[in-house]
Amino acid sequence: MGNKETRNRLIEVTKRLLTEGNSLETLTARHISSEAGVNLAMINYCFKSKDELLKIAVEEIVATEFYKYVDVKSDNSTAKEQLRNILYHVCKAMLKYSSLTRMSIPYIMLNEEISLPYDIMPFIKKHYEGKKDETQCKVIAFHIVYTMQLIFYRSKDFFKYSGIDVDDEAMMEEFLDSQLDLFLGRE
Structure with a gap:
């Protein structure tokens, strides 16, 4: 098995283990490597650390x-x-995998290239249909994505501050609607 295949296998096994309900506390590098059928050292060889592997797996779960x-x-x-x-x-996926996404959000926000807002750009552009230029649409997309990530990451503190519990699905949905109204206006 080549390095690329080993890397992909480790990611897929980690995603499977996480979606099967393994907690971050119980999911060890040894468990992952054993399930993947590879040497334990391959995690550090293919990734910087187990945390890097977990971050990638969580990102792929949410992206899916x-x-x-x-x-x-x-x-x-x-x-x-x-x-x-x-x-x-x-x-809803962030709620379902909250223990995982809370671990990856700081890394994504602080270390990765800003790319997630591009995923919602077509909807922002379509919504404004030429009324906002590219830069304005990018800023709006950035605000929506990074505000939501920060709120989910700091959900308990945000609840103390605002009384809005985004860990509760109904309140999360209400908050989402208010954010879209704020950034895109009411229809």
């Missing part, structure tokens, strides 16, 4: 949730409604 709904289009839906549907499902 995003892309599951990004192609769901309705001729009757506005761009804002389509974006809301997608973000709602991503937020």
Whole structure:
């Protein structure tokens, strides 16, 4: 098995173990390597650390949730409604995997290239249909994505501050709607 195949196998096994409910506390590098059928040292060889492997696996899990709904289009839906549907499902995934996403959010926000807002840019552009230029749309997409990430990461502190519990699905949905109204306006 080549390095690329080993790397991919480790990611896939880690994703499977995480989605099967293994907690971060019980999921060890030894467990991952054993399930993948590779030498324990391959985790550090293919990734900087077990944490790097976990971060990649979590990102792929959430990205899968995003892309599951990004192609769901309705001729009757506005761009804002389509974006809301997608973000709602991503937020549900973030709730479902909250212990995992809380671990990866700081790394994504502080260390990775800013790329996640590009995923929602088509909806922002369509919503404004030429009323906002590219830069304005990028800033709006950035605000939506990074505000949501920060709120989910600091959900307990945000609840103390605002009284909004984004860990509760109904309150999360209400918060999502208020954010979209704030950044995209009411329809």
